[in-house]
Amino acid sequence: MLLTIKPFQAVQFPPFIKQVQQQQPLVHCMTNDVVQNFTANVLLAIGASPAMVIAEHEVSSFVRVANSLLINLGTVCGNTAKSMLLAAAQAKKTQTPWVLDPAAVGLALPYRTNIAKQLLLLKPTVIRGNASEILVLDEQNSSSKGPDSQDSTESALTTAISLAQKYETIVTITGKTDYITNGKDIYSITGGDIALTKITGTGCSLSAMVAAFIANSMDPLLATASACFMMKKAGELANKQQGLGTYAVSLLDKLSLFNISDK
Amino acid sequence: MLLTIKPFQAVQFPPFIKQVQQQQPLVHCMTNDVVQNFTANVLLAIGASPAMVIAEHEVSSFVRVANSLLINLGTVCGNTAKSMLLAAAQAKKTQTPWVLDPAAVGLALPYRTNIAKQLLLLKPTVIRGNASEILVLDEQNSSSKGPDSQDSTESALTTAISLAQKYETIVTITGKTDYITNGKDIYSITGGDIALTKITGTGCSLSAMVAAFIANSMDPLLATASACFMMKKAGELANKQQGLGTYAVSLLDKLSLFNISDK
Amino acid sequence: MLLTIKPFQAVQFPPFIKQVQQQQPLVHCMTNDVVQNFTANVLLAIGASPAMVIAEHEVSSFVRVANSLLINLGTVCGNTAKSMLLAAAQAKKTQTPWVLDPAAVGLALPYRTNIAKQLLLLKPTVIRGNASEILVLDEQNSSSKGPDSQDSTESALTTAISLAQKYETIVTITGKTDYITNGKDIYSITGGDIALTKITGTGCSLSAMVAAFIANSMDPLLATASACFMMKKAGELANKQQGLGTYAVSLLDKLSLFNISDK
Numbered sequence: 001m002l003l004t005i006k007p008f009q010a011v012q013f014p015p016f017i018k019q020v021q022q023q024q025p026l027v028h029c030m031t032n033d034v035v036q037n038f039t040a041n042v043l044l045a046i047g048a049s050p051a052m053v054i055a056e057h058e059v060s061s062f063v064r065v066a067n068s069l070l071i072n073l074g075t076v077c078g079n080t081a082k083s084m085l086l087a088a089a090q091a092k093k094t095q096t097p098w099v100l101d102p103a104a105v106g107l108a109l110p111y112r113t114n115i116a117k118q119l120l121l122l123k124p125t126v127i128r129g130n131a132s133e134i135l136v137l138d139e140q141n142s143s144s145k146g147p148d149s150q151d152s153t154e155s156a157l158t159t160a161i162s163l164a165q166k167y168e169t170i171v172t173i174t175g176k177t178d179y180i181t182n183g184k185d186i187y188s189i190t191g192g193d194i195a196l197t198k199i200t201g202t203g204c205s206l207s208a209m210v211a212a213f214i215a216n217s218m219d220p221l222l223a224t225a226s227a228c229f230m231m232k233k234a235g236e237l238a239n240k241q242q243g244l245g246t247y248a249v250s251l252l253d254k255l256s257l258f259n260i261s262d263k
Numbered sequence: 264m265l266l267t268i269k270p271f272q273a274v275q276f277p278p279f280i281k282q283v284q285q286q287q288p289l290v291h292c293m294t295n296d297v298v299q300n301f302t303a304n305v306l307l308a309i310g311a312s313p314a315m316v317i318a319e320h321e322v323s324s325f326v327r328v329a330n331s332l333l334i335n336l337g338t339v340c341g342n343t344a345k346s347m348l349l350a351a352a353q354a355k356k357t358q359t360p361w362v363l364d365p366a367a368v369g370l371a372l373p374y375r376t377n378i379a380k381q382l383l384l385l386k387p388t389v390i391r392g393n394a395s396e397i398l399v400l401d402e403q404n405s406s407s408k409g410p411d412s413q414d415s416t417e418s419a420l421t422t423a424i425s426l427a428q429k430y431e432t433i434v435t436i437t438g439k440t441d442y443i444t445n446g447k448d449i450y451s452i453t454g455g456d457i458a459l460t461k462i463t464g465t466g467c468s469l470s471a472m473v474a475a476f477i478a479n480s481m482d483p484l485l486a487t488a489s490a491c492f493m494m495k496k497a498g499e500l501a502n503k504q505q506g507l508g509t510y511a512v513s514l515l516d517k518l519s520l521f522n523i524s525d526k
Numbered sequence: 527m528l529l530t531i532k533p534f535q536a537v538q539f540p541p542f543i544k545q546v547q548q549q550q551p552l553v554h555c556m557t558n559d560v561v562q563n564f565t566a567n568v569l570l571a572i573g574a575s576p577a578m579v580i581a582e583h584e585v586s587s588f589v590r591v592a593n594s595l596l597i598n599l600g601t602v603c604g605n606t607a608k609s610m611l612l613a614a615a616q617a618k619k620t621q622t623p624w625v626l627d628p629a630a631v632g633l634a635l636p637y638r639t640n641i642a643k644q645l646l647l648l649k650p651t652v653i654r655g656n657a658s659e660i661l662v663l664d665e666q667n668s669s670s671k672g673p674d675s676q677d678s679t680e681s682a683l684t685t686a687i688s689l690a691q692k693y694e695t696i697v698t699i700t701g702k703t704d705y706i707t708n709g710k711d712i713y714s715i716t717g718g719d720i721a722l723t724k725i726t727g728t729g730c731s732l733s734a735m736v737a738a739f740i741a742n743s744m745d746p747l748l749a750t751a752s753a754c755f756m757m758k759k760a761g762e763l764a765n766k767q768q769g770l771g772t773y774a775v776s777l778l779d780k781l782s783l784f785n786i787s788d789k
Contacts, residue, residue, distance in 0.1 A: 034562040034578050036297040040463035045507045050463070051367065052297050055340035057374035065371040077581035077605065079340065104577065108591040111583035198782070200566035200576070243779025244571045253506025256461070299560040303726035308770045313726070314630065315560050318603035320637035328634040342603065516769025519724070 003161065005179070008187045008225045016213055016226035017258060021047035025215030028066035029208055030054055030084055032074025032103060035201035038248075042205035045256035046230070048212035054080060059087040067215035069098035070208050071119060073105065073112045081115050088122035097214045100124035101207035105136045120167055125214055126224050127163070128172040128207045131156035138163050153177050161186070170224055172210065174203060178232065180225045187225045192232035195240045199248045206231045230258060266424065268442070271450045271488045279476055279489035280521060284310035288478035291329035292471055293317055293347055295337025295366060298464035301511075305468035308519035309493070311475035317343060322350040330478035332361035333471050334382060336368065336375045344378050351385035360477045363387035364470035368399045383430055388477055389487050390426070391435040391470045394419035401426055416440050424449070433487055435473065437466060441491045443484065450488045455495035458503045462511045469494045493521060529687065531705070534713045534751045542739055542752035543784060547573035551741035554592035555734055556580055556610055558600025558629060561727035564774075568731035571782035572756070574738035580606060585613040593741035595624035596734050597645060599631065599638045607641050614648040623740045626650035627733035631662045646693055651740055652750050653689070654698040654733045657682035664689050679703050687712070696750055698736065700729060704754045706747065713751045718758035721766045725774045732757045756784060 026049045031039055036052060043050035053062045056079070063069055069091050071084045091098040102116040113136060120127075120137065127137070131151035138159045153175035160171040164183035172180045178189040196202045209227040217223040238250035289312045294302055299315055306313035316325045319342070326332055332354050334347045354361040365379040376399060383390075383400065390400070397419040416438035423434040427446035435443045441452040459465045472490040480486040501513035552575045557565055562578055569576035579588045582605070589595055595617050597610050617624040628642040639662060646653075646663065653663070660682040679701035686697040690709035698706045704715040722728045735753040743749040764776035 032578070033296060033559060033580075034566050037300060037463060037563060040297050041507065041511065044461050044463060052295070052338055053367075053372070054296075054338055055374060057341070058372050061373070062371055075578055075580055077609075078583070079342075079605075083340075104579075108588055109579070109584050110587070111581060198570050200563060200570060243776075244567065244782035245775035245778025248567065248778075249508035249512055249775055250506075252508025252511075256507035296559060300563060300726060303560050304770065304774065307724050307726060315558070315601055316630075316635070317559075317601055318637060320604070321635050324636070325634055342605075346603075512771035512775055513769075515771025515774075519770035 003184070003186055005186045005188050008189045008229055010229070012222060013226050013229055016217070016223050017046070017230065019217065020212050023067070023216060024049050025067035025212050026051060026065065027208060027211045027215065028053055028062055028069045028087070030059070030080065030087060031070060031072040031204060031208065034074060035204040038201040039205045039208045041252055042255060043208055043212055045252050046209060046212060046258070050208070054083055056083045056086060059083045060090040063087050063090040063096055064094055066096060068211040069096055070101065070211040071098065072101035072103050072204055072207055073116060074103035074204060076112050076115060084115070085118060085122070088119050088124070092122045097125040097211070097217070097220065099126045099128060099207050099211045099214070101204060102127065102129050102133050102137060103204065105133050123167070124169055125220055126170040126172060126210050128174065128210055130175055130203065131173055134160050134163065134171060134173050153179055170221055172224055172228065174206060174228060178228045180221065180228060182221050185221060187221070189225065189228050189232055191236055193235040193238070193240065195238070195244065195247050196231070196235040198244050199251070202231065202235070202251070230255070234258065266447070266449055268449045268451045271452045271492055273492070275485060276489050276492050279480070279486050280309070280493065282480065283475050286330070286479060287312050288330035288475050289314060289328065290471060290474045290478065291316055291325055291332045291350070293322070293343070293350060294333060294335040294467060294471065297337060298467040301464040302468045302471045304515055305518060306471055306475055308515050309472060309475060309521070313471070317346055319346045319349065322346045323353040326350050326353040326359055327357055329359060331474040332359055333364065333474040334361065335364035335366050335467055335470055336379060337366040337467060339375050339378060347378070348381060348385070351382050351387070355385045360388040360474070360480070360483065362389045362391060362470050362474045362477070364467060365390065365392050365396045365400060366467065368396050386430070387432055388483055389433040389435060389473050391437065391473055393466065394436055394438055397423050397426065397434060397436050416442055433484055435487055435491065437469060437491060441495070443488045443491060445484050448484060450484070452488065452491050452495055454499055456498040456501070456503065458501070458507065458510050459494070459498040461507055462514070465494065465498070465514070493518070497521065529710070529712055531712045531714045534715045534755055536755070538748060539752050539755050542743070542749050543572070543756065545743065546738050549593070549742060550575050551593035551738050552577060552591065553734060553737045553741065554579055554588055554595045554613070556585070556606065556613060557596060557598040557730060557734065560600060561730040564727040565731045565734045567778055568781060569734055569738055571778050572735060572738060572784070576734070580609055582609045582612060585609045586616040589613050589616040589622055590620055592622060594737040595622055596627065596737040597624065598627035598629050598730055598733060599642060600629040600730060602638050602641060610641070611644060614645050614650070618648045623651040623737070623743070623746065625652045625654060625733050625737045625740070627730060628653065628655050628659045628663060629730065631659050649693070650695050651746055652696040652698060652736050654700065654736055656729065657699055657701055660686050660689065660697060660699050679705055696747055698750055698754065700732065700754060704758065706751045706754060708747050711747060713747070715751065715754050715758055717762055719761040719764070719766065721764070721770065721773050722757070722761040724770050725777070728757065728761070728777070756781070760784065
C-alpha cells in the first residue's frame, strides 16, 4: 500500500480554530509539573477552557463533564499513573476524545514506557510525540536521551503509520516537519522555528491544543493537523530577537492574537 | 435586615498596601500545581514573602511561624488534602489568619467539595471564590463547568452574606464586580479587565494577596477589599495590546510598581 | 590555617560556558513545584538539556544516563524524599556529579532539615544555599524565617569552609556577595542585583545551572563559580525599569544571549 503525504494547507485551518473559539471546550489536563502553567495559558490563549484535575477520586467524574482529555507522562509517578489509567478508561467508556503524550518514553525510563503501553490499549484518539517517543511505542529502539531527542520525524513515519493502523488512532510526530496520520491519510506541516525547542513546554502544550481541537470535532485528523499548524505559525511569528524569555511570552501573544483576529 | 453595599474607595487602599510592604508578611501557601510560580511572583511583587510548604510533616510547625496561610483546592489530592486539614486545624488553634480558595468546587467534583466543607468548619478568616464556587458552599446548585464559571457575582451575594454570618467569616465573590462581606458590611469593587480571566492564576493569586493583606491586620474586611482593589487596578493598567503573554507579564509589573510608587 | 579569598575573574568564565553549550549536558532535576518551569527554561537558555524525573521507579535508572543531578528540597514531601535519597545514592555509586540545594532548611522545618542531613552523607559535589541554610547544615542556629533569609554570606563563610572540609564537597553561599569554597580555595563574586531576590526561583535555578556547569567538568570549583558569575551578570543586565514581571523575562533573555554571543 502506497500512502501519499499531503501538505496541510493554511486554508484548511480557519474552521477548526473557529470551533475552538466558539465552543470553548473544557479540556481536562493531566500533565507534568513543569508545564502546568504554560499549558493552561496556551489553552486560554486559543480560546479553550483548561482544568487540571488529577486526584484519583475526581478524574472519572470529571472526564464525564469534560469535552476532551489530555494525558502527558512527563512527570508521572505512582499516584498520577493510577489516576491517568482511571481517566483513560473512563474516556474510552464515554468516548471522550483524548490525547496521549508519551513524554520521554524510552530505554532509560522503562516505568513510564510501560504505562504508555497500558494507556495505548485504552484507545487514545491521538498520540503526539517526537520521533524517538513514537519509535519507542512500537517496540523499536531509539537513541533518545530525553524529552527533546532529535531523531528526524521522517525516521518515525513508517512506525507512526503502523501504530495508527494497529491501535486505530491518529499518530502525530512533531519536529522539523510534523506528520499527522490515521494510518490511511498523512498530512505534513513544515515551518515553525528552532526556538520552539529552546523553551520548555511547547510540545506538551501542543498536545493540549490538540485535545482542544478534537473536542466535538467531526474530523479529528484535520483538527489535529490544525493544532500543529497553529503552533508552527505562532512559533514563526513570535519575537526571538530579544532572547528566549521574550520568545516564550511572544509565543503566547501570537497564539492569543490568532484568537482575536479570527473571531 | 437590609444591608447596604458600600463602594470601596481608592483612598481606603494605601494604609493596607503600606502594611504589607513594611511587614513583608510570611505567607504560607498551599496552592495548586498550576499557579505556584505565578502566586510566588505575585506575592513578591506586592512586597510579601511567600513560602510553599506542603508536606504533612511540616505544615503544622510552619503555620506557627507564618503570618498567614492560604489553602487553595485547585489540584487537591489525597496527600495534600490531609496536609491542608492539618494546617487549617493548626491555624484555628494559633489564630493564624487564613484564606480558603475553594477552587472548582461543584457538582462535577464532589471529592473536593467535601474537603472544602470540612475546611469551612476550621474557621477560615476569608473565603474567596467566583460566584459558582460560593453558591456551591451553601448547598445550592450551580451550573459550574469548571474554575472559570461565569455566574454573575450578584447571583451569589445573598449566599455570601448568609455564609459569612453562619461561619463568622469574610466571604469574597470575585467577578465583573467583586463583593466582600462579613455578613454585616458589604463592599463592592468594579473595574478590572476581562483579560484577567484569560490568563491562568489571577483568582488564585488574588487569594494569596488576600492572605498577605490580612496578616496582622486589625481590619480584615477592608484588608481583603484592598487586595481585590489592587488586583483590579493592576488588571486595568496592564498592557493588553500585545496579547495575553505580555498581559500576564505586565500584570506582575503593575503589581510591583504599586509597590515601588507607594513606598 | 589562613585561607585567602580570590575574586573570580570574568576571564575565567568563557571555557566553562562553552563546555555547557557544546556538551549540552542532560541535567536530571528533582526540584520544587514552584520553580520547575523557570528552572527548565533557565537550563535551556544556557544550552543545557533539562529533564525532570521524580518517580521512585525511575530515578535510579535515569541518574545513570544523566550527566548531572540536582536535588532541591523546596517542596519535599514523603514521596519525593524517598526518590531523592534513591537518586543521591545512585549518584554516589556512579560518581555522577550532583548538587544539593537545601532550600528553606531551618528551625521551623525540622523534617526537611533531617532529609538534608541524610543527603549530605551521600556526597554531594556541590551544596548551594543562602547564608542561613548553610548555617543550619552545620548545626548552628539561624534566625531564618524562610527561603529568602537575609543573613549575610560573610556570616556563614567559616561554616561553609568547615562543611566543605568535613564532607569533601564544594559549598556555595549566595547573597550580596557569593562565596564558593572547597575548603581550601575560596572564590568570591560581587555584583548582581537586588531584584534577583524579588522574583521566585533565581536561587533554585542557579543550583540547576551549577549542575549543568559541573557535568563532565575537570574543575568543579571554578565551574560552580562560573555558574554563579553568569547569574549575577544576567541579573545586572536584565531590564528592571518595567517592573518585576519584565525583569524575570529579561533575565531569561540575558541568560540565552550569553549563550548566543559566546558560541
